Amino acid sequence: MPSYIKINQPQTSQENKARNWSVNTSLGVNYxxxxxxxxxxxxxxxxxxxxxxxxxxxxxxxxxxxxxxxxxxxxxxxxxxxxxxxxxxxxxxxxxxxxxxxxxxxxxxxxxxxxxxxxxxxxxxxxxxxxxxxxxxxxxxxxxxxxxxxxxxxxxxxxxxxxxxxxxxxxxxxxxxxxxxxxxxxxxxxxxxxxxxVDTRQICNGLGEILKIGLVKDRELFELLEKHGDLLVTKRFQGPGVPDLVIQRAIQGMVEELEPNLWEKQLERLVDFGHSFSPVIEMRALPELLHGEAVALDLAFSSVLAFQRGLLNSLDLDRVFKTMKILRLPTTHPLFCKPALLYEALEETVKHRNGLQRLPLPTGIGSARFFNDVTFEEIEMAASTLKQR
Ligand SMILES: NC(=O)c1ccc[n+]([C@@H]2O[C@H](COP(=O)([O-])OP(=O)(O)OC[C@H]3O[C@@H](n4cnc5c(N)ncnc54)[C@H](O)[C@@H]3O)[C@@H](O)[C@H]2O)c1
Incomplete structure (x- = not known):
């Protein structure tokens, strides 16, 4: 019971004194x-x-x-x-x-x-x-x-x-x-x-989530995708070497982010990159967009936002878009060109993130920071850039 709640209960006699219990336990997690x-x-x-x-x-x-x-x-x-x-x-x-x-x-x-x-x-x-x-x-x-x-x-x-x-x-x-x-x-x-x-489109779908990790926290992983993306798609990750390395680095990155914050007490989560605008858009676009494709579109859009803020330089922005093409991921979609819908999607995410945007944006390839002040005008500008691209 939180200490600021005071409970006053009448006490009739010594034998009948009301009591409070506080139960504290913890749950070990191991999988x-x-x-x-x-x-x-x-x-x-x-x-x-x-x-x-x-x-x-x-x-x-x-x-x-x-x-x-x-x-x-x-x-x-x-x-x-x-x-x-x-x-x-x-x-x-x-x-x-x-x-x-x-x-x-x-x-x-x-x-x-x-x-x-x-x-x-x-x-x-x-x-x-x-x-x-x-x-x-x-x-x-x-x-x-x-x-x-x-x-x-x-x-x-x-x-x-x-x-x-x-x-x-x-x-x-x-x-x-x-x-x-x-x-x-x-x-x-x-x-x-x-x-x-697994068919090619579904392989690329998974690559959307791998690219997310590369972009926000693992530059080497990003570079592996940039260099070997085409082979990974066509060979469906079979064979030793790079395919195993890519899977292992992606999982390692995920585990590093999830383990200290498994119950999401901390709402600033790097793994939420690509999941800020996409949840609402993906549901609107069903069954057209796959999950990883919606995530990829969000990555593209967020990268443009980061570029507009001077966090990502134009060379790096180009690399992001080129790598997405290599991975056969979509880089634009009619719903990602609708600022009002994108803003609505972000507002929905703000509720999920308990009142703040906590928006992860890349600050170069392999790193990111969180922002709470992205405006409608920035979204409008990014939507029009994405449309042109
Ligand atoms: N719990 C989590 O932490 C977490 C994380 C990421 C995504 N998700 C959820 O995952 C879902 C998206 O997953 P998905 O993209 O795998 O969708 P999905 O489960 O619908 O699978 C996509 C397609 O792949 C096919 N498929 C699966 N294995 C196959 C195989 N070996 N050969 C041929 N086809 C195969 C399926 O039949 C399906 O048609 C979303 O609902 C998302 O919310 C959950």
């Missing part, structure tokens, strides 16, 4: 992000473990999976769990941003009940992109006030972003992730071989 290639190779036992220990027999698992991913990996998945004599129940879900809603959470909750899952020893396994992982994480958090779950990201955006943090959520009343929780998994297993079946 792992583990690279594990060929997750469904029979000899890879990662999915059978529970907190690093072999599971008790018989092993039972409920798997929630993106319907499309299931259609691509049905055979290896069944072969794997059959080979290890796992009692398996699979719930394939249709996945898209409009389907990221409460109904999908309920569907998983029903399945958890039907499977009669053990509260501690039978982690739910979530396999898919960012949408599937966010929905499944929320269901795992709500069922019996929290059961363990494992994240298996299958596209680039989920691999470098949606798997790394603690957030779960679904869209609500037309707003992105308006309901959700912080609920980290036991572990996220990263298997980049899934990227072989």
């Amino acid at each position: 792992k992000i583990v690279e594990s290639k060929d997750l469904f190779a029979i000899e890879n036992r990662n999915l059978l473990f529970l907190d690093g220990k072999p599971s008790k027999l018989p092993i039972r698992r409920l798997v929630v999976i993106d319907e499309k991913v299931y259609s691509l990996y049905r055979e290896p998945i069944h072969e794997y769990f059959d080979a290890h004599a796992v009692e398996l129940r699979i719930l394939p879900l249709p996945i898209s941003e409009p389907e990221k809603n409460w109904g999908a959470v309920e569907r998983i909750l029903e399945e958890l009940d039907a499977f009669k899952i053990l509260r501690r020893d039978e982690p739910l396994i979530a396999i898919g992109g960012g949408v599937l992982l966010d929905i499944a994480g929320l269901a795992a958090n709500l069922y019996r006030r929290g059961i363990p779950y494992i994240r298996v990201p299958t596209n680039l955006l989920a691999l470098v972003d949606a798997s790394v943090g603690a957030k779960t959520g679904v869209n609500f009343q037309g707003y992105r992730n308006r309901i959700g929780t912080y609920y980290p998994p036991l572990v996220a297993f990263l298997d980049k071989t899934f990227l072989r079946t």
Whole structure:
């Protein structure tokens, strides 16, 4: 109870004296992000473990999976769990941003009940992109006030972003992730071989979030994208060397930002770069814009704002736009040319950031600062520059 609240309660007698209790506890958080290639190779036992220990027999698992991913990996998945004599129940879900809603959470909750899952020893396994992982994480958090779950990201955006943090959520009343929780998994297993079946546009979608990290805090990562972006797209991150380095640096950057601020007590967050104007725009543009594309447009727009303020020089601004082209990310969109809508989007973000803009803007490639005083006129000017570009 805050110390400034004084509670006066009548005291009748010594025996009947009113008392106050204050409960203080803390929640230790420990989860792992583990690279594990060929997750469904029979000899890879990662999915059978529970907190690093072999599971008790018989092993039972409920798997929630993106319907499309299931259609691509049905055979290896069944072969794997059959080979290890796992009692398996699979719930394939249709996945898209409009389907990221409460109904999908309920569907998983029903399945958890039907499977009669053990509260501690039978982690739910979530396999898919960012949408599937966010929905499944929320269901795992709500069922019996929290059961363990494992994240298996299958596209680039989920691999470098949606798997790394603690957030779960679904869209609500037309707003992105308006309901959700912080609920980290036991572990996220990263298997980049899934990227072989991801289409080019979805690879570029993930590159939007990687570019964000490069631009605000990791110049070397930015330069890797600048130099090797084309190959990363065409080879879908397969093979050793640069692809692994790029994934690892992106995750390292994310972890560095998230770990000290997992519950977002501090609302100035570098990882919010690219997420200041885009949340509202992305929902307005559905299903046309993918998440990483909306983030990329926000990066472009914010970079122009930074240039106008003299934070970014014209050479660096050009490099940003050129790299975005190499990564096949959009640099302009009709909705990003509408100042009134952009201002409305920023006002919505101000509410999310508790009354201040806390807008991260690049101050060169690989660094950024926060600002609270961006005006409508600046937005108008940046929108018209973006249109011309
Ligand atoms: N929790 C977090 O910290 C966090 C972070 C970033 C993004 N997100 C959320 O992630 C969502 C966006 O994620 P997304 O872009 O992955 O969207 P998504 O989950 O809709 O996946 C995009 C597409 O990739 C396909 N796909 C996935 N794996 C595939 C594979 N191996 N082969 C072929 N196709 C495959 C899916 O079927 C889908 O069509 C947003 O809702 C965002 O809010 C959450």
